[in-house]
Amino acid sequence: MTPSVRVSFIAMALLVAACTPNGIDSSGGSGGGGGGVNHVVDVNLTLNQPVQTPYGQSGGMKPPVTNVKVGDTVTFMNSDGFAHTSTSITPAQSMNETKFPSQYPFTGKALNQAGSTLSGGWTSGAMQAGSGSQVVTADKPGTYLYGCFFHYGAPMRGAIVAK
Numbered sequence: 001m002t003p004s005v006r007v008s009f010i011a012m013a014l015l016v017a018a019c020t021p022n023g024i025d026s027s028g029g030s031g032g033g034g035g036g037v038n039h040v041v042d043v044n045l046t047l048n049q050p051v052q053t054p055y056g057q058s059g060g061m062k063p064p065v066t067n068v069k070v071g072d073t074v075t076f077m078n079s080d081g082f083a084h085t086s087t088s089i090t091p092a093q094s095m096n097e098t099k100f101p102s103q104y105p106f107t108g109k110a111l112n113q114a115g116s117t118l119s120g121g122w123t124s125g126a127m128q129a130g131s132g133s134q135v136v137t138a139d140k141p142g143t144y145l146y147g148c149f150f151h152y153g154a155p156m157r158g159a160i161v162a163k
């Protein structure tokens with residue numbers, strides 16, 4: 001990543017963070033208040049090469065495994081030149097070993113943005129180039145797998161581990 005690209009990406013991430021501090025639909029959640037750290041996952045199939053993780057092959061997401069604390073939030077930023085989604089693979093596994101399913105796990109529902117907690121499941125909908133997701137709150141400990149509706153088989157997948 002060139003310095004200028006890095007700077008613009010950081011600026012974009014900060015802008016998103018600044019614009020969405022209260023964009024949390026807490027219905028059904030246990031809350032937990034503010035004060036958590038927001039983690040920005042870079043969504044880019046072009047740049048983020050596949051790597052092996054404890055959950056299987058991850059790709060397109062940086063970091064491949066995002067470690068968070070309960071009360072933190074996660075947002076996804078598409079820095080690529082074409083559309084992606086961040087869509088949870090349900091059911092979420094609670095701290096158990098789990099793997100990316102070999103079969104395609106999504107339906108067309110992935111394209112309608114929904115969900116604001118890790119445990120409740122989420123999908124960003126189609127994030128166009130340069131755009132981001134809603135804020136997703138790490139409400140409960142667990143290992144949460146997700147992928148891209150369009151490129152799951154690429155592989156375009158990641159994990160979030162909340163403790």
Ligand SMILES: [Cu+2]
Binds near residue numbers: 149
């Ligand atoms: Cu994708």
